Amino acid sequence: MKKDLKGLGHERTILLAILLQLFIALFSSFLMVGLTSMYDPSALSKYSTVHYNIAYNGSDSDLRGLLASDSSLRVYDMELAPALQSLKERKLVAVVYVPDTRPDATDPVKITLYTLKNDLQAAVVDVKLKEQFVKYEGELRQIRAERIDEEPIPLDIPKSTGGSDYYEFVYGLLIPLLVIMPAIISSALVIDLITEEYQNNTLETLLSTPIRANEIFWGKVAAALILVPLQAGIWLFLLMLNGITIVNAPQILAYVTIVAMVLILVASITALYYRERTAAQFVYSTAIVVLMLFSLALPENPMNIIAKLATGSAGMEQWLVLGLIIAVVMILSVLTNRYAAKSMRGNQAPR
Amino acid sequence: MGYSRDILTIAKWEVKRSVGTMGKNVLPVAIILIVLLIAVTGFTAKSGLHLQDGIYKVGTNDPELASLFSGDARFSVDLADTATIQRNQDYYDLMIFNRVVYVHDTDRGKAAAKTMERDYTKYRSNVYNQQSDLFAAYPLWIDIQYIRSELDFTATQSGQQVSVRPRSNQPPSPTGPVEPVAVPDTSIGISIEELRSNLQQSTSKNSQISRYTDMFSGSGNPLGAYKTPDQLSPPLPFDSIILVFLFIFPLYFMSQFFMMSIMNERVGRRGELLLSTPARPSAIILGKALPYFAGMVVISAFLTLWIKASPYIVLPLIPVILFFLAAALLIGMISRSFKELSFISIFFSTIATSYLFFPSIFANIHVVSLISPLTLIVLTLQGTAISATDYLYSTSLFWLSAVVLFYVGVVNFREERLFSQSDLFAKTSDFIASTLSFKRPYLSLFLFNAFLIPFVFMVQLMLLVLFFNLPMPLSLILLLIGAAFIEEIAKSLGIYSMIRKAPQFFTWPVIVGASIATALGFLFGEKLLLFVTLSQITESVFGSIIFTSLGVLWMPFLLHFSGVLIIAASIKKGGEIGYGIGLLAAVTLHCLYNAYIILGWLS
Numbered sequence: 007m008k009k010d011l012k013g014l015g016h017e018r019t020i021l022l023a024i025l026l027q028l029f030i031a032l033f034s035s036f037l038m039v040g041l042t043s044m045y046d047p048s049a050l051s052k053y054s055t056v057h058y059n060i061a062y063n064g065s066d067s068d069l070r071g072l073l074a075s076d077s078s079l080r081v082y083d084m085e086l087a088p089a090l091q092s093l094k095e096r097k098l099v100a101v102v103y104v105p106d107t108r109p110d111a112t113d114p115v116k117i118t119l120y121t122l123k124n125d126l127q128a129a130v131v132d133v134k135l136k137e138q139f140v141k142y143e144g145e146l147r148q149i150r151a152e153r154i155d156e157e158p159i160p161l162d163i164p165k166s167t168g169g170s171d172y173y174e175f176v177y178g179l180l181i182p183l184l185v186i187m188p189a190i191i192s193s194a195l196v197i198d199l200i201t202e203e204y205q206n207n208t209l210e211t212l213l214s215t216p217i218r219a220n221e222i223f224w225g226k227v228a229a230a231l232i233l234v235p236l237q238a239g240i241w242l243f244l245l246m247l248n249g250i251t252i253v254n255a256p257q258i259l260a261y262v263t264i265v266a267m268v269l270i271l272v273a274s275i276t277a278l279y280y281r282e283r284t285a286a287q288f289v290y291s292t293a294i295v296v297l298m299l300f301s302l303a304l305p306e307n308p309m310n311i312i313a314k315l316a317t318g319s320a321g322m323e324q325w326l327v328l329g330l331i332i333a334v335v336m337i338l339s340v341l342t343n344r345y346a347a348k349s350m351r352g353n354q355a356p357r
Numbered sequence: 358m359g360y361s362r363d364i365l366t367i368a369k370w371e372v373k374r375s376v377g378t379m380g381k382n383v384l385p386v387a388i389i390l391i392v393l394l395i396a397v398t399g400f401t402a403k404s405g406l407h408l409q410d411g412i413y414k415v416g417t418n419d420p421e422l423a424s425l426f427s428g429d430a431r432f433s434v435d436l437a438d439t440a441t442i443q444r445n446q447d448y449y450d451l452m453i454f455n456r457v458v459y460v461h462d463t464d465r466g467k468a469a470a471k472t473m474e475r476d477y478t479k480y481r482s483n484v485y486n487q488q489s490d491l492f493a494a495y496p497l498w499i500d501i502q503y504i505r506s507e508l509d510f511t512a513t514q515s516g517q518q519v520s521v522r523p524r525s526n527q528p529p530s531p532t533g534p535v536e537p538v539a540v541p542d543t544s545i546g547i548s549i550e551e552l553r554s555n556l557q558q559s560t561s562k563n564s565q566i567s568r569y570t571d572m573f574s575g576s577g578n579p580l581g582a583y584k585t586p587d588q589l590s591p592p593l594p595f596d597s598i599i600l601v602f603l604f605i606f607p608l609y610f611m612s613q614f615f616m617m618s619i620m621n622e623r624v625g626r627r628g629e630l631l632l633s634t635p636a637r638p639s640a641i642i643l644g645k646a647l648p649y650f651a652g653m654v655v656i657s658a659f660l661t662l663w664i665k666a667s668p669y670i671v672l673p674l675i676p677v678i679l680f681f682l683a684a685a686l687l688i689g690m691i692s693r694s695f696k697e698l699s700f701i702s703i704f705f706s707t708i709a710t711s712y713l714f715f716p717s718i719f720a721n722i723h724v725v726s727l728i729s730p731l732t733l734i735v736l737t738l739q740g741t742a743i744s745a746t747d748y749l750y751s752t753s754l755f756w757l758s759a760v761v762l763f764y765v766g767v768v769n770f771r772e773e774r775l776f777s778q779s780d781l782f783a784k785t786s787d788f789i790a791s792t793l794s795f796k797r798p799y800l801s802l803f804l805f806n807a808f809l810i811p812f813v814f815m816v817q818l819m820l821l822v823l824f825f826n827l828p829m830p831l832s833l834i835l836l837l838i839g840a841a842f843i844e845e846i847a848k849s850l851g852i853y854s855m856i857r858k859a860p861q862f863f864t865w866p867v868i869v870g871a872s873i874a875t876a877l878g879f880l881f882g883e884k885l886l887l888f889v890t891l892s893q894i895t896e897s898v899f900g901s902i903i904f905t906s907l908g909v910l911w912m913p914f915l916l917h918f919s920g921v922l923i924i925a926a927s928i929k930k931g932g933e934i935g936y937g938i939g940l941l942a943a944v945t946l947h948c949l950y951n952a953y954i955i956l957g958w959l960s
Binding site for chain 2: 059061082083084086087088090091092093094095096097098103105106107109112113114115116117118119120121122123132135136139140142143146147149150151153154155156157158159160161162163164173174177178179182194195198199201202205206207251280283284285288289292293295296299300302303304305306307309310313314317318319
């Protein structure tokens with residue numbers, strides 16, 4: 007194991023991996039806004055403090071009052087043609103045209119919203135406009151209430167006071183995925199470590215030393231495994247530095263390490279079987295996609311437990327699932343141990 | 358004739374070899390795995406992704422609401438009487454009594470409230486969708502009309518930011534010509550039943566996924582334009598990331614196979630046999646790359662057909678394919694072990710993907726988006742026409758870099774390079790030194806630096822994308838220092854490699870001569886590339902930093918010359934440490950020069 011770890015350090019390419027993590031971390035604030043907005047577009051509007059210019063034309067309505075009540079919007083009354091031209095020149099962010107349909111008519115009230123294509127700002131304003139449109143829709147519904155047969159159960163949900171937007175994204179998606187990455191990388195690494203010995207024909211030389219075949223094998227597995235809690239720990243630490251509280255960090259690291267062990271064992275069986283990098287990596291990559299998808303579709307899967315641990319909502323089931331995975335690891339270890347000894351002493355040409 | 362026959366022969370061998378190694382043992386397993394994948398995907402579609410199950414705890418005494426919210430797996434709902442629930446208040450994130458929701462004052466509680474709000478809106482929509490008088494349930498409909506308005510760098514320079522400055526009580530007045538516009542029609546023109554089915558469909562869709570799949574369905578959907586307020590969901594510029602996953606990821610995957618093929622020739626010196634054949638190295642490389650190139654083009658074409666998009670999308674992808682293959686070639690030639698191969702290729706692919714993705718965010722907004730071929734794809738999908746000059750702007754750098762990288766690979770495809778075990782930096786330096794000839798040092802330095810320009814530009818443009826929307830003085834300063842640093846390193850590469858290889862060759866007259874050749878080559882390449890592309894960027898103050906003034910030529914020449922001379926002299930006198938010091942000195946000089954230019958521009 008020491009040889010392999012030293013080898014990794016020597017090659018200085020691990021520096022590249024660290025540089026990469028730094029590169030991603032540097033972009034983290036940009037990524038956070040970007041990724042959160044992909045998950046929940048309305049989150050964008052909380053980040054802006056600027057006032058936006060909107061033009062209102064058409065017939066008068068309660069909507070104008072609602073729009074004016076939003077402190078981040080400035081509403082101007084303008085004719086349609088100059089308003090659109092101003093929009094093109096970015097002097098306005100949106101133009102709203104309201105028809106003369108009466109609120110209690112049987113026809114719908116069709117508002118035309120002119121907005122800029124693909125513009126980040128326009129996206130923010132659209133979210134603010136949506137709030138006011140929803141309110142106006144509520145008003146109109148009240149007016150037309152008698153024509154509605156069945157009302158939904160009324161429910162009073164207090165308005166969220168901010169900070170809740172990216173919670174689900176960070177704890178429910180980002181943290182589990184981020185923390186599983188080192189496990190996947192280490193399992194790919196162990197394939198490299200093993201197939202290298204076969205393809206470079208260095209295995210025989212190694213076997214002639216006093217080290218036993220199994221020790222060689224487990225040394226490599228250990229080298230790959232140690233990296234997992236280290237890397238996952240660094241990610242969690244970086245997240246905490248960014249102000250994201252993570253509870254139960256030790257349990258999360260324990261989970262990740264155990265899951266990594268499963269992946270590493272599967273990967274090493276693939277590597278021992280094919281004895282050649284391309285084939286082993288290809289088969290393993292496909293297998294891992296199947297494995298991950300399948301486990302995500304099961305309730306109480308490890309990723310789900312990690313999400314619950316991070317939010318502090320995990321109960322007793324975490325120990326049950328942990329026990330189950332440990333059992334799987336033990337069985338796999340015994341099988342792999344026997345297979346490794348057989349494979350390393352047998353035919354060493356690529357399959 | 359023999360040359361192209363060689364290429365085809367090697368291509369055939371490559372295909373036979375890959376199919377052979379992969380064939381016997383991998384193919385059956387691969388087929389089983391693909392079948393399993395389809396089965397698992399079906400299973401997942403039915404059972405759903407259980408990633409966020411049970412993160413929120415809800416307590417209520419109302420059985421109707423309990424069953425309503427149990428449908429969302431994120432909620433773990435307890436139905437009990439009021440007293441029991443209130444006794445465990447700290448355990449629950451949300452408690453519902455008498456149709457009022459009480460939120461636990463933690464981050465988790467607030468997030469739970471937000472999710473409940475979304476679920477409740479969906480439930481409400483479902484109820485309203487069933488109403489016989491649809492326009493009583495949905496009295497308000499929004500017709501969204503998109504206006505296109507593109508910014509260029511002169512706007513940013515003149516202080517006009519992408520955001521809008523607020524005015525006083527006066528409405529803004531347009532400066533351009535005002536065209537008469539027809540007042541929109543008040544009727545919707547679509548039958549109630551069609552609207553109802555549209556609503557029911559959209560309520561059942563998962564909006565987070567459909568935002569991406571809708572991107573491919575194009576603008577042909579007539580119902581898509583009318584939305585109820587709840588349905589409003591602004592399309593975000595980051596949505597183009599799906600294109601990265603769809604198109605770029607398979608390319609990266611395939612180039613990995615090519616990389617491994619090259620690497621395998623070096624393992625155990627197996628490639629010696631191939632090198633001893635009469636086939637030229639370029640034929641070997643082209644022959645090996647040909648099957649993978651064809652495969653990548655076919656995959657891209659297939660994906661294009663699958664999303665039913667215009668076939669022109671494949672055109673911007675071809676230079677990207679070549680670039681990936683060229684990089685794969687060099688990475689395969691440089692790495693000393695499989696671990697190194699994995700690390701370097703991951704590093705390279707992250708940088709390349711960022712280069713492709715970030716500018717495309719600004720598609721339709723800013724000209725800078727044209728730096729990336731991905732933008733061309735985004736624009737084509739939206740139905741905007743692409744001109745030949747747009748294509749040239751976006752892809753010229755990729756074509757040029759691919760050609761240069763292939764050349765470096767071909768020149769170094771020799772025994773002593775492929776089978777050596779020196780470390781990364783030494784090897785890169787050796788590679789570069791091979792492309793330079795000692796018999797005609799000045800000519801080769803000239804050409805080398807001229808061909809280095811595409812890479813220098815790529816890196817500097819990436820800096821530009823990163824910095825340009827920062828507030829004015831900061832973005833200029835950062836760009837200034839960064840650009841100077843990159844240029845000086847680039848210029849020093851040729852001379853450093855040559856001095857390292859044969860220090861005794863470099864007497865003082867030779868150093869001066871080499872500096873002149875480097876400076877000339879750099880300048881020549883710069884002006885040539887400018888002539889062909891990117892004039893829109895150069896006409897701004899940003900351009901003047903990167904591309905040095907178009908007017909007088911002797912000043913930039915003098916700048917380049919002095920920079921290289923400082924570095925070369927420092928290397929000769931001080932070796933590696935001298936290199937570092939000389940580099941710093943040259944960068945400082947360059948920054949001062951640029952600052953002088955900027956002050957001149959702004960006054």
